[in-house]
Amino acid sequence: MVDFGGWELPQQYTSIRNEHLAVRKVAGLFDISHMGRLVVEGPGAEASLQWLMTNDLAPLAPGHAMYTLMCKEDGGAIDDLVVYRESKDRFLVVVNAANRAKDTAWMQEHLAGSATIEDHTKDMSLIAFQGPRAHELLPKGSSKTDDIPYFGFRAGKVAGESALISRTGYTGEDGFELFVDSGGVGEVWDAILAAGKAQGVLPAGLGARDATRLEAALRLYGNDMDETVNPYEAGLGWTVKLGKPDFIGRDALAKVKAEGARRSLVGMRTEPGSIPRHGAAVSHDGHHVGTVTSGTHSFFLGHPIALAMVEGPSFRVGERVTIEVRGREAPADVVKLPFYRGSARSAVAPAKP
Amino acid sequence: MADRRYTKTHEWVTVDGKTVTVGITDYAQSQLGDVVFLELPSPGRTLGVRESFGVVESVKAASDLYSPVAGKVSAVNEKLSAKPELVNSDPYGDGWIMKLELTGELPPDLLDEAEYKKVTEAGAH
Incomplete structure (x- = not known):
């Protein structure tokens, strides 16, 4: 067990390798109840979130979710999160565990009109069933999911229990994040594992979660970015919609965009x-150029992978750098992100004309 | 295996005449998590007691390996380069790490099973 933002989480249930490979080849089940779940509601909810978030939530229809950043006035990232629109005036906001108190206070401070924020982290649990076969391995008593698009969600049933079924995740694979009443989540957990056991479904811990999210180049707040990093530096400029109505950090971010980011997050192998670890120095031609933000051994790809924050936008795919590993300089190649593209987007084929 | 002896740094040894086989303990592998790589010495290298002879790298961290005895490396487990996970699945068997030709006597401070168990229990949270 490891402490993760004040929650006790298993690094692995059995083996990181087996859990990681299960997620890539079949499906794995993660307990991600440590993630914060906040409900923002009321006539001013949309305006409040538009003011708080960098992404444009106006086009978000009920039943759809959006990844966004929340920034300070200077453009530094307070958190990265997913906003789910349940109805015109009701949103579910899923935030990082370690940032829950900070985010809640910040959002509370900037709510507009009669919008309210309520913390449902304890009464509503969150589990993630992720993998290329997750959609066909939900247990009996589960709603059909064929028509839930990527980043879509809907109220339904899983193993007979009421659940909000969301086609989202943090692994690069197709699959679901399931919001279930905390009273019934144990039964849902057991039912999913029992139904998928013969096919190779495994419960998956933090180790597999970190490896799969890193292969998919999904950022981990606290490692790959923090309040000193702006969205452009983190390679998440696509979540910043400068053309939408004014929002916190807009002016600073417009300036970064106009001048170009001073640093960038790049992929390396x-x-x-030689496993690059968080904090390891990156050098190029003998000069210190940056720092590893996340690194692990990819059992799936068969070699170590890392994200590093490097000075300037100058590194091109194929360039050779070195990373400090166990006190020595290990050669590393700059590679394209993501390291691996899973089944996530391809899961729901667009309707044929 | 009654004759297995242990170190406080979580290596084990078995002795057969002058040949000493070295590995890491079940407790060590469970703490490290999935092993992905081992950096091992070349046969012929001479090691002193508690001299660092290699590194075991797991998903979680890299840890130094220390020789429990003084001796000359006579073999390393070549299987581990392709299957480092043997250290996890069979730490006292196929996951052995190296063999040494012992120089002199066994160090007196090697632990027996009961003594080593106390070390791991003190280290557990």
Whole structure:
């Protein structure tokens, strides 16, 4: 068990390798109840979230979710999060565990009109069933999910229990995040594992979650970015909609965009055995150029992978740098992101004309 | 295996005449998590007691390996380069790490099973 933002989470249930491969090849089940769940509601809810978030939530229809950043006035990222629109005036906001108190206070401070914010982290649990076969391995008593698009969600049933079924995730694979009443989540958890056991479904811990999210190049707040990093530096400029109505951090971010980011997050791979760790120095031609923000061994790809924050936008795919590993300089190649593109987007084919 | 002896740094040894086989303990592998790589010494290298002879790298961290005895490396487990996970699945068997030709006597401070168990229990949270 490891402490993760004040929650006790298993690094692995059995083996990180097996859990990781299960997620990539079949499906794995994660307990992600440590993530904060906040409900923002009321006539001013949309305006409040538009003011708080960098992404444009106006086009978001009920039953759809959107990834966004929340920034300070200077453009530094307070958190990255997903906003789910349940109805015109009701939104579910899922935030990082370690940031829940900070985010709640910040959002509370900037709510407009009669909008309210309520914390449902404890009474509503969150589990994620992720993998290329997740959609066909939901247990009996589950709603049909064929027509839920990527980043869509709907109220339904899983193993007979009421659940909000969301086609989202943090692994790069197709699959679901399931919001279930905390009273019934244990039964849902057990039912999913029992139904998928013969096919190779495994419960998956934090180790597999970190490896799969890193292969998919999904950022981890606290490692890959923090309040000193702006969305452009984190490679998340696509979540900043400068053309939408004014929002916190807009002026600073417009300036960053006009001048160009001073740093950038890039992907790297190293030789087997040289695992870059968070905080390791990155050098190029003998000069210090940056720092590893996340690194692990990818059991799926067969070599270590890393994200690093480097100075300037100057590194191109194929360039050779070195990373400090166990006190020595290990060669590393700059590679394209993501390291691996899973089944996520391809899961729901667009309707044929 | 009654003759297995342990170190406080979580290596184990078995002795057969002058040949000493070295690995890491079940407790060590469970704490490290999935092992992905081992950096091992070349056969012929001479090691002193508690000299660092290699690194075991897991998903979580890289940890130094220390020689429990003084001796000359006579073999390393070549299987581990392709299957480092043997250290996890069979730490006292196929997951052995190296063999040494012992120089002199066994160090007196090697632990027996009961003594080593106390070390791991003190280290557990």
